[in-house]
Amino acid sequence: MALPAHITARSPAAASRQPVYALVGNPNCGKSTLFNALTGLKQKVGNYPGVTVEKKVGTAYSQHGQPITVIDLPGAYSLAARSPDEAVTRDVLLGRRRDTAPPDRILCIVDATNLERNLYLVHQVLDLGRPVILVLNMMDLAARAGLTVDVAALEQALGIPVIACEAVRGHGLIELKLAMSRADLPLARHAWTVPAAIAPAVSELQASLVAHDGKAPLLARAEALLLLTDSDSIRVAGSSPLSPNTAGILRVWQTRWSGEGTDWAGSLVNSRYDSIGRIAADAVRQTAAVGPSVSDRIDAFATHPLWGWSLLGVVMILLFLSIFTFAEGPMNWIDGHFAALADSVKQAMPPGDLRDLITDGAIAGVGGVLIFLPQILILFFFIGLLESTGYMARAAFIMDRLMSRVGLNGKSFIPMLSSYACAIPGIMATRTIEDPKDRLVTILVAPLMSCSARLPVYLLMIAALVPDGRVPVLTKVGIMLTMYALGTFGAFFFAWLFKRTLLKGAPPLMIMELPPYRLPRLKDVALHMFERGWLFVRRAGTVILGISIILWFLSAYPKAPGGTPPTQQLAQSFAGRAGHALEPLIKPLGFDWQIGIGLITSFAAREVFVSTMSVVFNAEATDDNTTPLRTALVSAKWPDGRPLFTPLVCITLMIFYVFAMQCMSTIAVVKRETNGWKWPIFQTLYMTGTAWIMSFVVYQGGRALGF
């Protein structure tokens, strides 16, 4: 549970309340595993207000059963933040966030195989002047790499408790919990020499931070040091800005140093690493020579110019195969249960508007979205698996060169690829992209990748394409591939365009750690999958329910007299009228008002187009057998007797579906991930606008060519 903001570390209540630990560490050091091991399933996952950074708070119990609050801060390499994630870690530790009380104590976790770089963050954290416990994780892997880490020497050098640990196996947890429940944690013996040229600036900034920003003296020193490292720091919503006085002092020093040619930030980093180097020299010994590690041998294959591509291809094919294979059963199950639920409500309630609202509005609408949940969960599972094994970083490494052509980096690859199945997990997976602009561009273009909900529409249109019966399989495949290629091309084109115009940023970087391969912990991956799935259901659920009810209302009202067939009921409903109103706008694309109704109801999910068409054209259709609907479509006519679904109209309609934003769940998720309505509205407009233009060009061009 998050602590109320009014309780601060210095308040009188501090002594009696539950101690608050912040868990801090580099990415890939086993932090999540330790957090899960400490707190079990007693976790609360949410968001920091104003930013899309995951907030995880859990309760651990000491060996005596005392509850301890643990905040799992986002992984960071440095407190000089480069991403919104790192900015949250920095701001919570510096007590800059009003929504999160500064932690009483800090749990720093480091990877023992890679001590020097991991200690850099620890070094910054020790400056904060709070009690710190150092968790030395992955001791088994260090031993395997021929490294001996002397725990006592580290304790001696740093003056804080150091606990050797293998979080994956639960080794060292008891010792850690004992240390965490100690009442008298020592403060670090943390002496390091701030370079002489910079020391006066640190004292001046510290004094100003105490006097004008209300900081405690030790925190003020840490903040002063950070301000000097972090010349262009990322500020995130919810953190308090610097006072004018402090900002002024900072500017004066920076101008002076720039004139003198002093590299202030660089020399601060250097002196920290000098101090770390001395500590590591005492504590770490290379005791055994080891050959190439398992990771080296895997990488020789996985990033090989030839085999690397093959492996990437195989992994991606497996991903899509398993989505379509494993999702089918649960999807039918959900479908069946929602239908049964609607039926039993129909039996139990007297006929009327309320019953229809519940069955046709709420149950059908929510069911129509939840049916995608199995796919979404499987994708989350795969993304989690790729992340926790370390392969995700290799995929980004291999794809970076291609992604750089449009101004993105390799980290955008997996989110964009996932969007072929469903844009929702793709968009939620963009959180691994550090640069906020790159992340936004990826979110904006991801829904252009043809998702699985477009498949039923493509299939129906392909079936209706050829007037007489069966379409040759090769033609089918060819058209389908064209649609997928068109969406992919569109996504890359718009990424390129947005990076050059709207979201111009610093040249993209690809500074990324390639973590050693690790066996995934299925428990952690599954937990992550359910957290993400639940987040989607909870956050998008209200928007989806709202839009479902609106869409139901539009197609059910105004009511026709009893006994009117569904086709006519829909025709004279608000949706039908909207279709009529839409007709002048879509007539240049070759669509009539009846197709217009389908475009409107597709907002629930694109595949709803198919069921709408079967109501509109009064055909009984099922998902796997579109034949009766196909016949109905082929015989549909304009009032003047021309056929409606000409091959050209079918193609145009598919092209419209490739580009148009017609998915309320995606809109809800984009709103969630960009913190407002601005970007989802922009996205809907640019995608649907492109869809209209492309369809117009194809339809009118096709007509001019005589189709």
Next chain:
Amino acid sequence: MNLPPPAESLLPGQAAPIPLSMLGVGCHATVRELPKVGSAFLRLREMGLLAGTVVTLVRAAPLGDPIEIKVRGYRLTLRKTEAAQILVEPVG
């Protein structure tokens, strides 16, 4: 794009600094100089790439960019545009 030169152009003991992007695959080098400005180089410093640090060029990505280096016992990738601005001195 600059491709790494063949390894034989980097003789043992050769002292002239070269850009990291020109280091041959499998070669070791000591970092001599990083640009002072730019958040990319600050982050590279914070990740342990400092003057005097020994690095090994592990490989280039299948399409030639980015490159993978070994520094302080872990693997780091960076693009050649950044690597071209880092001067290193090849060692034996």
